[in-house]
Amino acid sequence: MTIELNSPLDMHLHLRDKEMLKVVAPLTSESFAGALVMPNLVPPVDTMDDLLAYKERILTATKGDTFKPYMTLFFRDSYDYDFLKSFGDELTAIKLYPAGITTNSEGGVSGFDIDKLSPALEAMSKLGIPLCIHGETNGFVMDREAEFIPIYEKLANAFPRLKIIMEHITTKESVAALDKHENLYATITLHHLLITLDDVAGGLLRPHLFCKPIAKRPIDRDALLEVALNAHPKVMFGSDSAPHSKEAKESCGCAAGVFSAPVALAALAELFDKHDKLENLQKFVSDNARLIYGIMPPEKKIVLEKTPMKVPSKYGNVIPMFAGETLSWSIKEII
């Protein structure tokens, strides 16, 4: 059995920088036609120079693959219309982090004062630039995302022409919010479609499955599966693939992030096949994102087939999801 995917897109990706960028970028650019690249470097990407230079480093690292990095800025409430307009097509979206919520988010937003956010968000509305949000409060770890929903709703109501992407959603509450507000959309990761907190901490503790937002309950995973497998038009695949060194993961204070980029397409094919929903995979990994973002990725065909693939135990010094395990689907051909 095979399936052909046209120009798959990863709409939430961490490529990091320097040596890590060189290791991980080709693992996405090989099999994806494009990816929305997160701006949370140290320091974050918040100027034209930074953005263009980072894009160049990414293109160098992807070694001539047919691959388009869709670039993002780290949200600042000081951004204005002229500044954002000057980016033209170089800027695809802006990522907003509540302060201190995840890796390299220290400079993020700490209040959600509409008046203060208004100049930047009105400019984005006018320019058609989507706002991607890591939606978590500083509350109890299992409640943070659900507690953030009122903020999503406040923003959605205050800026009705702004496309707001709820990034890497993990709860039934976020799924429910999708249908309540026309301008709310969402990305969903591979790992949140597969795991719950039980997989992270129910048996032995598995640091390589530890991520932000943390995996939630079975009922939450089921809600995510429902919209992903049926390719709900407001959801897109975004891996949130977030590499850290083996040492940073297996240590006294393990960094958050699952490195899923190299296995994403095969694992998604396995998952959609298992649920008899292969026919919806094209929409989930590409078509929905094209419509939501209004983008036209480069042409690239990925042929996947139901042939087992053993996942490497490491890429460089990064442990991937499914390290050493066997997936039932694999990439057969890239055209």
Place this chain on the structure above:
Amino acid sequence: MTIELNSPLDMHLHLRDKEMLKVVAPLTSESFAGALVMPNLVPPVDTMDDLLAYKERILTATKGDTFKPYMTLFFRDSYDYDFLKSFGDELTAIKLYPAGITTNSEGGVSGFDIDKLSPALEAMSKLGIPLCIHGETNGFVMDREAEFIPIYEKLANAFPRLKIIMEHITTKESVAALDKHENLYATITLHHLLITLDDVAGGLLRPHLFCKPIAKRPIDRDALLEVALNAHPKVMFGSDSAPHSKEAKESCGCAAGVFSAPVALAALAELFDKHDKLENLQKFVSDNARLIYGIMPPEKKIVLEKTPMKVPSKYGNVIPMFAGETLSWSIKEII
């Protein structure tokens, strides 16, 4: 400021065996007058010979300290009255593990069929041997303990003369069950009085705070604090101090357990002092247990004072709770 504790007891302790026993036993026997020693060795302690031999190894490891190891058997439904009676004073309690729930619990109970359990539990009732239970189901990790409450209640009703100790409780539901059944009691650990899941997985992942049952919500910790700080007569201190090597904790599949024995008394004094409840500490760490178990530990006085103590970063190859941190209380004198 000082406080004098008479014969403190740790009513739930893992001393392990071999080299680990030699490292950890003195760290308890120095400052405690006695401890209830868990039987989950590999293989578990379930015969007279095993129990007596283990007790001897413990006494050897405690190097002549004034310290009484209260020994336990690993529950088997095949135990009968004559077998249990033959232990006399050598046996203090029996520990029941649901199968596969925690470290070395593979041979535990997998159903809770009253008829099947009846011979052993009736014998224990007659002999006045308390049953200690690790009360978790195989459900979702945050729900396992609350889901086990109906089993506690079924056993409490079916064996009204059996003292049942709900071990290392972590939820408000378990606290509530204490007052519903005359024959239900509980131990509470140091770490569950201090941490929630936020401390384990809310920021960076902290494997040294990963334990079974997993730390729960702030509302659960508050319920535990309420009964511990007020020395509710049915609760006792049981550290569940559970050493693993540094490598077993900081790895791809981290073992469950917090090693708190060497810091337990100082940290408890700090906690009770912070809440202005120092006057209740004697009951929580000794008197309640003496009454519930009907035991008379050896005489030993521990004088604690409000003087800072820096916690070592390691004991042997085991990382303690508060490694490298400073506690505001310390042990001044042991008489």
